[in-house]
Structure formats: C-alpha cells, structure tokens
Amino acid sequence: MPVFPLKxxxxxxxxxxxxxxxxxxxxxxxxxxxxxxxxxNSRKLAAQFYFKDLTVLKVMFGAxxxxxxxxxxxxxxxxxxxxxxxxxxxxxxxxxxxxxxxxIGFIIGGFCPGTxxxxxxxxxxxxxxxxxxxxFGAFLFGETEKYFDQWWNTSGYYGRLLLPEVFGLPTGVxxxxxxxxxxxxxxxAEQLERIFGQRDLSREPKMRMVGALFLLVFAALTIVLGxxxxxxxxARIAPQKEPLLQSREVYVSPAExxxxxxxxxxxxxLLDVRPEVQYNLYHIRxxxxxxxEQIPAYIRKLLAYPPSNTVYxxxxxxxxxxxQAWKMLVAGGVPNVYILEGGLNNWLAVFGKDDPQIKALSVxxxxxxxxxxxxxxxxxxxYQSAAPSPMKYEELEYEEKIKxxxxxxxxxGGCG
Amino acid sequence: xxxxxxxxxxxxxxxYIHPYLGGFLLGLVLFLAFLLTGNGLGASGAMSRLTVFxxxxxxxQHVDRTPYLLKMAGGDKNPLxxxxxxxxxxxxxxxxxxxxxxxxxxxxINKGPRISNRTRLLLAFLGGMIMVYxxxxxxxxxxxxxxxxxxxxxxxxxxxxxxxxxxxYALAYFVRKLWN
Numbered sequence: 001m002p003v004f005p006l007k008x009x010x011x012x013x014x015x016x017x018x019x020x021x022x023x024x025x026x027x028x029x030x031x032x033x034x035x036x037x038x039x040x041n042s043r044k045l046a047a048q049f050y051f052k053d054l055t056v057l058k059v060m061f062g063a064x065x066x067x068x069x070x071x072x073x074x075x076x077x078x079x080x081x082x083x084x085x086x087x088x089x090x091x092x093x094x095x096x097x098x099x100x101x102x103x104i105g106f107i108i109g110g111f112c113p114g115t116x117x118x119x120x121x122x123x124x125x126x127x128x129x130x131x132x133x134x135x136f137g138a139f140l141f142g143e144t145e146k147y148f149d150q151w152w153n154t155s156g157y158y159g160r161l162l163l164p165e166v167f168g169l170p171t172g173v174x175x176x177x178x179x180x181x182x183x184x185x186x187x188x189a190e191q192l193e194r195i196f197g198q199r200d201l202s203r204e205p206k207m208r209m210v211g212a213l214f215l216l217v218f219a220a221l222t223i224v225l226g227x228x229x230x231x232x233x234x235a236r237i238a239p240q241k242e243p244l245l246q247s248r249e250v251y252v253s254p255a256e257x258x259x260x261x262x263x264x265x266x267x268x269x270l271l272d273v274r275p276e277v278q279y280n281l282y283h284i285r286x287x288x289x290x291x292x293e294q295i296p297a298y299i300r301k302l303l304a305y306p307p308s309n310t311v312y313x314x315x316x317x318x319x320x321x322x323x324q325a326w327k328m329l330v331a332g333g334v335p336n337v338y339i340l341e342g343g344l345n346n347w348l349a350v351f352g353k354d355d356p357q358i359k360a361l362s363v364x365x366x367x368x369x370x371x372x373x374x375x376x377x378x379x380x381x382x383y384q385s386a387a388p389s390p391m392k393y394e395e396l397e398y399e400e401k402i403k404x405x406x407x408x409x410x411x412x413g414g415c416g
Numbered sequence: 417x418x419x420x421x422x423x424x425x426x427x428x429x430x431x432y433i434h435p436y437l438g439g440f441l442l443g444l445v446l447f448l449a450f451l452l453t454g455n456g457l458g459a460s461g462a463m464s465r466l467t468v469f470x471x472x473x474x475x476x477q478h479v480d481r482t483p484y485l486l487k488m489a490g491g492d493k494n495p496l497x498x499x500x501x502x503x504x505x506x507x508x509x510x511x512x513x514x515x516x517x518x519x520x521x522x523x524x525i526n527k528g529p530r531i532s533n534r535t536r537l538l539l540a541f542l543g544g545m546i547m548v549y550x551x552x553x554x555x556x557x558x559x560x561x562x563x564x565x566x567x568x569x570x571x572x573x574x575x576x577x578x579x580x581x582x583x584x585y586a587l588a589y590f591v592r593k594l595w596n
Contacts, residue, residue, distance in 0.1 A: 049585055
C-alpha cells in the first residue's frame, strides 16, 4: 500500500493546528533555499533576461527535473500514490495570458511572488515594494474577476491533463525527454553566460556532471519501472480492500440505493459499467453508462475536480463486472464507491415484480452477467422499474451501509 | 557605535550557493512537499488570501457578493485556513534565517545603475501588481504553477511557464535601461 502522501498532512485546518507547523517547515526550507540561491536579489533575477547570469533558469529547471524524477520514481516503486498528488488543472488560455502578464511583471519588478518574499525577509526594500504591489494586484484581480468570470472558469479547460497524455507517450519517456531538454538548456545557458557574462566555464564544478548522470539514471529508472496500472495499484492495496468485499460491506441492497437516490444530502452517481448495448436495453433512471474500458478515463476526469458529497454505486447485471469496476475505481483513489448487491437482476427481483412490461426468465437458462428478464424493446430507463415510485416503496427496509467519507477539498491546491 | 560598524564590516556577505546545487535542493524540498502532503509549493495564493482576509475585515458583505472572493472568505470561511498561508510565513522566516546566517541581512535597494531609488521602488510596486494580477489569472505563480505543475507534468503549467519566459524576454530589450 502506498503510504505517501500522508493522509494526516493533506488537510490543513484549525482543527489540527499542528499541520500548520508541517507546512510552515516546508515553507521555511523553501524560503531558505530561495535565499541561498540568490533569489532575494532582483539584479540577479533580472540578469536572466539579458543572458548574463542564467541562475533563474538553472535553479528552476534543476528543481523541476529533480522533483520530477523523484516523484515518478517513487510512484513507479509504489511508495507514492500519484493520484493523491495535486496536479494543477489545465486552463490553457487563462494560463497563457496570465503567464504573459507575469513575464511583464517579472521584468519590470524584478521578482516573482516567492522571491519577493525572501527579498523582503532580508531587508531588500525593492522586494518589499514588489510584495506590497503584489497585494494590490491580488486585490485588483479579486475585484475584476467578475467581469470575465465565465471565460476564466471555462476557457481551455482540460482538467487534470498530463504531458504524457498530450503526447501519447509513456510517463517514463516524457520524464526522460524533459531531463534531456533540461540538460541541453543547462549546456546552452552556460554557453550564453560565457558569451554575454564573460563567465569562465573551466572553473565550474565537475560535480555538475555527476548531477546530470544522477538525473539520467533516475529518468531511465522511471522508464524501466513504468507507472502502475490500475490493476497493479489494486494489487498493492488488496490486503486492505479485499476484506471489504469479503464482508460484503460495500455491496448495497437495491432498497438502499433506491432510498439514497432520494436523499438530499448525498449526491448519488450510478455508474452502469455494462457495454452500451445492454445499457440501452435497460438501465436504472439517472445511471451513467461508463463501460469498463472507459473507467481509467473517467477516473482522470474525477481527479481534476472531485465532486463533493458524492457516493458512487457501480452497477452491472450481476456482481462480477461491477466488482471489477469497483476495484479499478478504488485503486484510482475515488472515495465512497459501492456495488449494487446482486446487480440489476436483484434490482429487478425487488422492483420488477409489478412492472407489467418485463417477464422473468427461468434462472437456469441464463449465464452469469446476463439479465434473467425478457424485455419487449430497448426502452432504456422508460420502464416502470427503472424509476420505482417513491410513494410505493417508501416503507422498504434495508440495512444501511453507505457512509459518506468526506475528502479534502482539492480546489485549494496549487497556488490557492 | 564604532565597534558595531566594525563588526558589520568584518561580516562580509557570503557568496550564493551554486545554481545547480540550489536547483537540486529546491527540487528536494518540492519533492518532500509532494511526498508528505500531496501539495507542492506556492506563494501568490497566500498573498491573495491575506488580501482577502483584510477585505473581509473591512467589507464582509462585499466579499460575500464577489464570486472570486466568496470562495475564499464567504460567510464564516476564514481565508487564512489554507496550507499555502503557513508556507508563506515559513518562507519569510526561512529567507530571513538564510540571509542572517550568510551576512546578507541588509536594508538596501537592488537596482540597475542608471535609475534612481524612487524609480526602482515605483517600478517594483508596479511590477508586483502586474505579476500577481497575472499569477491569479493563471491560478498560480512561478512557484505554484511553474515549479509544482512542472514537476508533476501538468500540461497547462508547462504552457504557462513558457508564457512567463516569453513575456519577460519579449519585453526585456525595451526595459534594458532599468537593469543594465
């Protein structure tokens, strides 16, 4: 079972004040390293853009590639569950426009927000003025966002989109390409410093070659290890999750599903994981059709913005397909996932008795994961039993198994 | 008094660490942040939250009526109750300690030789304003997007990172007098 990221640290709140300390320490290390690298000095930062001193590029890309190879190695080894890691959702157009504006602010002001913090901390008055300007900029954005709210929230939105998906390449290969690109940029940066900054490259430490080798070795490791598939991820968490299946804790009765549909405080998502043809023949009203092979893509969509107060119930004709889907969703880190007990066959056994259009077949004639009912036409959810009357079945009793486990609100991630 | 200035003179500012070492250490911090908490690093988000906190003290109704602000501070919500706020104050302290240990704790203004202090401070304020406006537009700054999103291979963060460098390089030539 991947231990990291630690659950206890995923949510800072006044309820557990000690988590402030953990983030405070991370911030301390962040500020310490920024200052030590010279990021408190605006002249050093601005020199980046005149090719004299490319410290900014070296530190930034050095940090990105170091963290990247470690992250994906840890994920490949199964120490870290990458699905629990916050990935900035892609809002392409507001991101690019914001980036261009930031670039302008950078060259005029000489800092970026993080570096102005350490500049202020070391008594640089220009850093302090940048920081104050920053507060004013944040204020202005808060006041003007309403004029382009719609655009800002939707334009170029792709959710949790990762580069490997964009390029259609395995994660390890993208990691390696980025490491190679960074090493090429470092080489180019040194050449530029030699030409524009009259830097003597022979005095550069030889250790940097060791660092480059370290990056390449780790990048190669991420290719070899690969990233765990949902099946592999499930295998790792199986010791914790199999008992839930064995004790049948996660199998909820048709009666409970029916009652939960009408509960105000839970958003119930019915996931029908059968092939589309079967879904079109008959499904519970409101069920979403997500065939088994589309589940990985569906998980990615959920990760981008996990809906709150949501409970998922997976549905198939019996329990075989739905249990498979449950394993995938659980391995993908989706919370509050349950399985319809006995599948649609059981649902129809409870609610189909009075449905005049449906005829039960004899049990012996059908195989597993086949509906044991005869339907006159592919009416989908336009059968009486697809949306049982709340009046009629209000008294239906059941054992309550669904528990809404609240997860952290990920909308606070990234830069807040 | 004389003795104090003497002590100050002997405490020369130590050189910065090598950029690659800095990059490696920063990457290590970033990795540990992700490993332990699932979150990366950030700065501009805290600036936004601190601003909203002040706004909420002065005009709570206005905050409740502005869509962007109410998400952070609407109703009973405390905008400071977020992981990025302790990161911000931690960074402030960490920067100060590093500066103090290395003899770089000094009140000064860093600027190009051709401009006055007043111009520099004015432009710093202006630059900060533009930068953080852009950072909020992009949902994160160089730390929260470029570093954190870059390391997790977020597609949008990479596009944004090139936009930052693009914007700065495009304008650099025209403002060269500020820095050279």
